[in-house]
Each structure stands twice: as structure tokens, then as C-alpha cells.
Amino acid sequence: MxxxxxxxxxxxxxxxxxxxxxxxxxxxxxxxxxxxxxxxxxxxxxxxxxxxxxxxxxxxxxxxxxxxxxxxxxxxxxxxxxxxxxxxxxxxxxxxxxxxxxxxxxxxxxxxxxxxxxxxxxxxxxxxxxxxxxxxxxxxxTNKIPIPGIENANVLTSDEILDITELPKRLAIIGGGVIGCEIGAAFAYYRSKVTMIEAEERLLPFMDKDISAALEETFGKLGIEIHTSTKVESISAEKGCRVICNGGTTVEADKVLISIGRxxxxxxxxxxxxxxxxxxxxxxxxxxxxxxxxxxxxxxxxxxxxxxxxxxxxxxxxxxxxxMGGNEKCLLKTVPSCVYTLPECASVGLTEQKVKEIYGSEEIAIGKFPFRANGRSLASGTPEGFVKVIVHKQYNEILGVHIFGFSAAEMISEATSLMCAEIPADEAAEIIHAHPTFSEAFMEACADALNVSVHLPKKK
CATH class of the missing domain: 3.50.50.60 (FAD/NAD(P)-binding domain)
Known part of the structure; x- marks a missing residue:
């Protein structure tokens, strides 16, 4: 042995x-x-x-x-x-x-x-x-929900849809989390008619509400049909697949993706x-x-x-x-989360809702800088999105950073590094960033939280 x-x-x-x-x-x-x-x-x-x-x-x-x-x-x-x-x-x-x-x-x-x-x-x-x-x-x-009709051959998991060799004309996605949103974005650009069904009140319910709202707006422009606060009751084999939901909502599709987590x-x-x-x-x-x-x-x-x-x-x-004999802790307080849609979504730290629950609205400041005011974004033809920074007023501690933009997944690492090093927002706002770069938007959002951003109109 x-x-x-x-x-x-x-x-x-x-x-x-x-x-x-x-x-x-x-x-x-x-x-x-x-x-x-x-x-x-x-x-x-x-x-x-x-x-x-x-x-x-x-x-x-x-x-x-x-x-x-x-x-x-x-x-x-x-x-x-x-x-x-x-x-x-x-x-x-x-x-x-x-x-x-x-x-x-x-x-x-x-x-x-x-x-x-x-x-x-x-x-x-x-x-x-x-x-x-x-x-x-x-x-x-992969996780499956016990609903009638889920055994239909046209109902796929995230494992199976990555191997399909024919593009479905109509794709229904059950679940608006990371997997559902990423697959939905890809197939919408591939010109499938995508419909998303999410039981919660918004897509990406674990992320900041501003990111969810921005992504839903973008998906709408792509032609993705979104049904939130909607639960699937059954799937029938009519016309390929018919997804029957509460409230009388029905969605007809050639393929159905089950993406309700793992x-x-x-x-x-x-x-x-x-x-x-x-x-x-x-x-x-x-x-x-x-x-x-x-x-x-x-x-x-x-x-x-x-x-x-x-x-x-x-x-x-x-x-x-x-x-091997060590005694180390694994600290997961500042783990970044990324969703690689177009634009991308990225977050680290607490959402605005969670921060308000912990500290109250009066104790925090929020800075926000839109990519439409960022030179590199405009030159690149990607003006969509924003950087949002949540700061504790007393200590200028950065409590959360949320980015919606075409470079969000790369940009979030800077915010993560500074939060791990406990660098306050006032110091982050003073770090010299190369110009023009997407990452300048993070610096500007930190400055906006302190009401000192020079590239945004003065707050009233």
C-alpha cells in the first residue's frame, strides 16, 4: 500500500x-x-x-x-x-x-x-x-430543480450547452446568475433569440443593484427578453420546448438552459x-x-x-x-467577483444595500464615475458603464467597489489590492494613474466619494 x-x-x-x-x-x-x-x-x-x-x-x-x-x-x-x-x-x-x-x-x-x-x-x-x-x-x-418536463432532451445543463454544435434559434435560460448571464450574452450576440427567467427580482441578485439594473438595460438593447420574479412550473415538449411559468408566462424555445447554481x-x-x-x-x-x-x-x-x-x-x-504543519487562515473578505458579459460586471467588498444595513445611510459616502467621461473608454467605443465606490465617512475606508464596463474584470484587481492593504479612499484618489486608461475611472470614483473629483460637475 x-x-x-x-x-x-x-x-x-x-x-x-x-x-x-x-x-x-x-x-x-x-x-x-x-x-x-x-x-x-x-x-x-x-x-x-x-x-x-x-x-x-x-x-x-x-x-x-x-x-x-x-x-x-x-x-x-x-x-x-x-x-x-x-x-x-x-x-x-x-x-x-x-x-x-x-x-x-x-x-x-x-x-x-x-x-x-x-x-x-x-x-x-x-x-x-x-x-x-x-x-x-x-x-x-450542476444543480437541477424537480419540475415536470426537465428530463426533455432539449433541456441542457451548463455542461451540455458548451458542446452543442448547432446554434439554437430560440434559447430559454432558467436562472439569471453568472452562468445564465454569460451564456445569454454570448448567444444573443450569436443571434439566438434569448429569453431569461429569474425567480428573484433582478438578474445577478448577489451583486450591487446598480450593476443589475445596468446589465438588464444592456440585455434589453441586445434583444434579450427578461422575466424576473418568475418561477418555472413545468416544461412541455410542444414546439421544441415550452417553459410554463407562474402568472401565465410561457416561453417557447428550441433549447432550454438550466443554470440555477451548483x-x-x-x-x-x-x-x-x-x-x-x-x-x-x-x-x-x-x-x-x-x-x-x-x-x-x-x-x-x-x-x-x-x-x-x-x-x-x-x-x-x-x-x-x-x-504540512502550518497554521494559516484563509481570509475571504476581499474576494472579487466577475461576470464576463459585454460589458463586464465586477465587484469586491460589500454592496450598497449591505453597507447601509450595517452602518446606516448617514455613515457612508458613494462615489460614481461614468465611463462616458473617461477618455480611453470613448476612444475605444465602449462608453457604457461606471465605477462605484462605497466609503465609510469617518475613516475613508473603502467598503465596496462595483464596476460595470468593458474592462471591469481587469480593473477590479486594483480595488481588491488597495482594500486588502487597507488603503483609504483619500489616498487611492491621489495615486497617479496613466492617462488615458480605463483605470482612471476608479481613481475618479474614489475622489467623487470625497466630493473632490475634478472631472465631474461639482455636486450641489
Whole structure:
């Protein structure tokens, strides 16, 4: 029987980072993966959707070309077979790269379904493996709601829609979260007729209300039909698919995407499923990423702490450090969230609503700078959106930053860095930014929160 310092179950963002970090710290590490290393992010999530969205961005550029004196007829067609082939090529490059990184760090990789047998033993492929410490990084899987008709062959999960080779003329999306909005944006640019159905009162309900409102306005201009505060009651097979909702709303579609979030994949727990503590259906882990069993750690989506790949990276790294004798906390207070629509949405910290609940309206100041007042945005033909900064008046502490714009996902890193370093808004407003750049808008929003922005009209 093989013996290891660390055994990692799951080769997604949390798992492969944990395995490499454990090996870097001198550990003898084995990684178990039932499919392909890279997890949901590389294989069925973040990266595949970005390839489709890049296609949408290219279409957007084609449509704008005439404004720059580039004559074209703006006509195009989308070959989904080629789009999927390109996606698969990029995914393979990245997953092969992860496998190479694991190999270069002398991490043993075992392919197959791995389950816990006891606190120190894992079974995979009818073979037992012993480890001093075990890291549970089983990730998550698509979630389905128990509604009549969901078994229809035209009802797809986010995994399946990324492999369709024919563009649907009509696409209904159930769920207005990250996955739904990103797929909706891409297919709307591809010229599918997209309809979105969201049970909450707005799209992206976890983000700041101003971002939701701006995205809904943009989607409306793209021709996306939006039904919020709407619940699906059933799906019939009439005319491809007919989605029947409360209030008499019906949506006819060729394909239906179910994108109502993800749930943890707990198969790796094996016979310890009832011994390992769970909260809300996720594996409970403390700030050190330890479960209630001292030598077993958990990281990534399986914990439900923050179901983002970059959060999983940090959780996996922390778990590995502590498994190798460290005593580090994984602090997730300032984790940025990004939605790669066109324009993009990005946030870090608290929303305006949450800040007001905690501190009250009188204790905060809000700065906002529109991209239409930003030179680089205008020159680039992307004037849509804004940067919004929420500041605590007494200390000038930046409590939240929310960006809606074509460079939002890149810009949010500056705000995240400054918030992590506890740099106040008055100092952030004094940092010299290159001109012209999109990032100047963040500096100006900080200044606006203090009522000293020189590129906005004076507040009355």
C-alpha cells in the first residue's frame, strides 16, 4: 500500500493548487481525479464560456468597425462546430499544462473515482492508499430543480450547452446568475433569440443593484427578453420546448438552459459521509480549512465558502500549508467577483444595500464615475458603464467597489489590492494613474466619494 503525506481528492482549482503547494513544501503527494485535471473551471466553466464570449466580443467589434472608418457590411454567421472545436483546443492546452505542472512537482496522479475508507485511507480503482492528511477538493456539479418536463432532451445543463454544435434559434435560460448571464450574452450576440427567467427580482441578485439594473438595460438593447420574479412550473415538449411559468408566462424555445447554481459533489466522502460535519449541504471547514476530523481538510466549491476558482486557489493553498504543519487562515473578505458579459460586471467588498444595513445611510459616502467621461473608454467605443465606490465617512475606508464596463474584470484587481492593504479612499484618489486608461475611472470614483473629483460637475 502506498503511503503519502498528503492525498488530494479532486484535480480542480483547489485540488491541483493544493497538490503542487504540498509538494513544494516537501510533501509526498498523490492527487486523485475522476475525469480530467482542471475541474469545472477549465473543462466545463470559466474557460469554455470565455471562448464563446470572446466570439461575442469579436462580433461586437465587427459591428462597431464602421465608426472607425473601416468599411464592412457587418454580416456574419456562427459555426458552432468550429466554436466548440476552438473551445476544446484551448481547454486541452490548459488541462495539459496543469498535468505537466503536477508532474514537474513530482505529484502522483491517480485517475478514477476516489472515496474515503477511513480517516487515513482512500480507495481508488480497487486499490487502497494511505495518507497522513487528506484534502477534500471534490468540487461541485450542476444543480437541477424537480419540475415536470426537465428530463426533455432539449433541456441542457451548463455542461451540455458548451458542446452543442448547432446554434439554437430560440434559447430559454432558467436562472439569471453568472452562468445564465454569460451564456445569454454570448448567444444573443450569436443571434439566438434569448429569453431569461429569474425567480428573484433582478438578474445577478448577489451583486450591487446598480450593476443589475445596468446589465438588464444592456440585455434589453441586445434583444434579450427578461422575466424576473418568475418561477418555472413545468416544461412541455410542444414546439421544441415550452417553459410554463407562474402568472401565465410561457416561453417557447428550441433549447432550454438550466443554470440555477451548483451543488457540492460529496461522493468523495465515502463511508465517512455521516461523520464529516456538513452545513447547508456543504462540507464544513474552518478558517484553516480543517474539517471536524483533524487530519482531513476541505477546499473549494465543496465547502460552499466562495464558489469561485480564485477562491479555490487560495483555499487549496491554505489547506496544503496547514497539512504540512502550518497554521494559516484563509481570509475571504476581499474576494472579487466577475461576470464576463459585454460589458463586464465586477465587484469586491460589500454592496450598497449591505453597507447601509450595517452602518446606516448617514455613515457612508458613494462615489460614481461614468465611463462616458473617461477618455480611453470613448476612444475605444465602449462608453457604457461606471465605477462605484462605497466609503465609510469617518475613516475613508473603502467598503465596496462595483464596476460595470468593458474592462471591469481587469480593473477590479486594483480595488481588491488597495482594500486588502487597507488603503483609504483619500489616498487611492491621489495615486497617479496613466492617462488615458480605463483605470482612471476608479481613481475618479474614489475622489467623487470625497466630493473632490475634478472631472465631474461639482455636486450641489
Amino acid at each position: 502506498d503511503n503519502y503525506d498528503i492525498a488530494v481528492i479532486g484535480g480542480g482549482p483547489a485540488g491541483y493548487v493544493a497538490a503542487i503547494k504540498g509538494a513544494q513544501l516537501g510533501g509526498h503527494v498523490v492527487l486523485f481525479e475522476k475525469d480530467t485535471v482542471g475541474g469545472t473551471c477549465l473543462n466545463r466553466g470559466c474557460i469554455p464560456t470565455k471562448t464563446f464570449l470572446k466570439g461575442a466580443e469579436i462580433i461586437h467589434t465587427i459591428q462597431m468597425a464602421g465608426n472607425y472608418g473601416i468599411e464592412n457590411d457587418s454580416s456574419f454567421s456562427v459555426d458552432m462546430g468550429k466554436a466548440v472545436k476552438n473551445k476544446n483546443h484551448i481547454v486541452k492546452q490548459l488541462t495539459s499544462g496543469v498535468a505537466a505542472l503536477l508532474k514537474s512537482n513530482a505529484v502522483d496522479i491517480c485517475y478514477g473515482e476516489a472515496v474515503l475508507v477511513d480517516e487515513h485511507t482512500i480507495e481508488c480503482g480497487n486499490k487502497l492508499y494511505k495518507a497522513e492528511n487528506i484534502l477534500l477538493c471534490g468540487g461541485s456539479k 451543488k457540492p459533489d460529496l461522493n468523495c466522502l465515502g463511508i465517512l459521509k455521516n461523520r464529516i460535519q456538513q452545513e447547508r449541504g456543504f462540507v464544513a471547514a474552518d478558517e484553516y480549512m480543517r474539517t471536524n476530523i483533524p487530519n482531513i481538510y476541505a477546499a473549494g466549491d465543496i465547502t460552499g465558502k466562495s464558489m469561485l476558482a480564485h477562491s479555490a486557489f487560495k483555499m487549496g493553498e491554505t489547506a496544503a500549508r496547514n497539512a
